[in-house]
Every structure is written in structure tokens, then in C-alpha cells.
Amino acid sequence: MDNGKPTEPKGFMQTEELFEYILKTNVYPREPEPLKELRALTASHPWAVMGTSPDAGQMIAFLLKTICPKKTIEVGVFTGYSLLLTALSIPDDGKIVAIDMSRESYEIGLPVIQKAGVEHKVEFIESMALPALDNLLNNSDNEGSFDFAFVDADKSNYINYHERIMKLLKINGIVAYDNTLWFGSVAKPEDLVLDEFKEGRISTIAFNKALAADPRIDIFTAPLGDGITVCRRLY
Ligand SMILES: C[S@@+](CC[C@H](N)C(=O)[O-])C[C@H]1O[C@@H](n2cnc3c(N)ncnc32)[C@H](O)[C@@H]1O
Numbered sequence: 210m211d212n213g214k215p216t217e218p219k220g221f222m223q224t225e226e227l228f229e230y231i232l233k234t235n236v237y238p239r240e241p242e243p244l245k246e247l248r249a250l251t252a253s254h255p256w257a258v259m260g261t262s263p264d265a266g267q268m269i270a271f272l273l274k275t276i277c278p279k280k281t282i283e284v285g286v287f288t289g290y291s292l293l294l295t296a297l298s299i300p301d302d303g304k305i306v307a308i309d310m311s312r313e314s315y316e317i318g319l320p321v322i323q324k325a326g327v328e329h330k331v332e333f334i335e336s337m338a339l340p341a342l343d344n345l346l347n348n349s350d351n352e353g354s355f356d357f358a359f360v361d362a363d364k365s366n367y368i369n370y371h372e373r374i375m376k377l378l379k380i381n382g383i384v385a386y387d388n389t390l391w392f393g394s395v396a397k398p399e400d401l402v403l404d405e406f407k408e409g410r411i412s413t414i415a416f417n418k419a420l421a422a423d424p425r426i427d428i429f430t431a432p433l434g435d436g437i438t439v440c441r442r443l444y
């Protein structure tokens with residue numbers, strides 16, 4: 210990464226022309242106005258690249274509209290692209306427990322969430338994610354009560370988030386993990402990977418291996434954005 214910008218573009222699985230084609234043909238024309246507005250608002254942020262890729266976002270919105278979740282968790286909010294798309298996709302009485310250590314980032318996108326009329330669905334928790342998840346688990350009402358979770362925070366902790374989310378999700382509940390291909394580095398030999406991707410590559414490879422071996426879940430990985438792995442809790 211140079212000035213916060215990774216050298217590998219999003220949509221690295223396709224040629225740049227093909228990725229642009231997908232965005233122009235069916236992602237941007239279907240992207241709700243508030244999400245366009247939030248993306249534009251975030252574009253000048255030095256860490257804009259962290260926002261969920263709109264093509265992966267479209268898949269998450271599709272999933273959410275299919276399962277109609279009443280209780281969801283988001284780990285890693287930033288300026289709120291994935292949070293707003295969740296809020297726009299779940300029922301009016303659905304709730305999102307949204308966890309991020311930075312309220313400042315969340316507040317950048319908050320006016321757009323308010324204007325879209327979906328703030329009532331959001332309970333924002335400013336905290337490190339692990340203690341926040343443990344705190345949720347301290348209340349036994351939360352165990353096995355969530356329909357959906359989206360994880361897009363510090364990649365080295367995904368395995369720790371997974372253990373907690375398995376307890377918070379209902380059986381048949383769904384969790385989606387972003388960045389499971391970490392700019393394509395997971396499939397490259399270490400010596401061909403730029404230094405700035407090496408640490409994330411190691412933790413992502415270990416995480417992907419742990420998910421593949423986890424008998425509690427069904428999984429698939431979609432090569433959208435930076436790679437997104439979707440799991441369903443089986444028991
Ligand atoms: C990739 S961004 C999230 C992008 C967001 N999903 C979106 O669509 O814009 C990662 C976020 O995780 C937060 N984060 C990183 N490590 C964290 C931790 N240990 N606990 C809580 N939040 C964390 C950062 O503050 C940052 O806002």
C-alpha cells in the first residue's frame with residue numbers, strides 16, 4: 210500500500226475492462242441513490258479503498274433481501290457503505306448491531322443514513338470488536354439469535370470473530386467475510402507478494418483453511434471485490 214492505496218485494484222480477478230463492464234452494466238445502474246451518495250462522500254477519504262466494493266455489496270444486498278433478517282451484526286463499519294446497504298435491504302423492524310473502534314468514520318456517513326430514513330435500524334457500538342462481541346455473548350438472550358453477520362475489520366482477528374459469531378448466529382444464520390482473497394495474494398508464492406500484503410496474506414490463508422475445515426458451516430467463496438466468503442451455520 211502506498212498512501213493507503215493498495216497497488217492491486219479491486220476486482221483483480223477480472224481484467225480491468227471486464228470489471229468496469231460488470232460495474233457499468235449491472236452494478237451502478239442498480240445501486241440505490243443513498244449508496245452512490247455515500248460512495249461519493251467517501252471517495253476523497255485517504256482510506257476510501259477500504260469501503261466494500263459495490264459488486265460484492267450487490268451480492269450481500271441480494272442475500273439480505275432473500276433471507277429478510279431481523280437481527281444482524283456488522284464488524285467493521287468505516288464510513289458505512291456496507292452498513293447502509295444492510296439497512297436498506299432488511300425489513301423496517303430489522304436491527305443492525307454495528308461495531309467499529311472509530312465513531313469518527315461512522316459519523317462521516319451518518320447524515321446519508323439519516324437522510325435515507327434507516328437510522329432507526331442501527332445500534333452503533335464504538336469499541337474494539339472482540340470485547341464488544343464478548344459483551345453481546347454475556348447476555349444469553351443474544352446466543353443463537355442473529356440471522357446475519359458481515360465481517361470486514363482487522364483480518365488477523367477474523368478467526369476470533371468467527372468463534373464468537375458462530376455462537377451468536379442462529380442455526381441456518383449466515384455470516385459473510387470480506388477480503389478472503391486479500392488482493393489475490395493468497396494464491397501467490399510469498400516471494401512474489403509485496404511486503405505490505407504479506408502479513409494479511411498469512412492470516413487470510415490460515416483463516417480460509419480454518420473455514421474450509423470447520424464442520425459447523427457450509428461455505429462458498431465469491432470472487433467479487435477482494436473475495437467474499439459466505440458461511441451458513443449448520444448446527
Ligand atoms: C475495511 S473497513 C470497513 C469497511 C466497511 N465495511 C465499508 O463498507 O465501508 C475496516 C474497519 O474496521 C475497523 N476496525 C479495524 N480493527 C478493528 C477492531 N479490532 N475493532 C473494531 N473495529 C476495527 C476500522 O476502524 C475500519 O473502520
Ligand SMILES: O=c1cc(-c2ccc(O)cc2)oc2c(O)c(O)ccc12
Nearest residue numbers: 215258259260361362363364388435
Ligand atoms: O487496504 C485495506 C486495509 C484494510 C484494513 C487494514 C487494517 C485493519 O485493521 C482493518 C482493515 O481493509 C481493507 C478492506 O477491507 C478492503 O475491502 C480493501 C482494502 C483494505
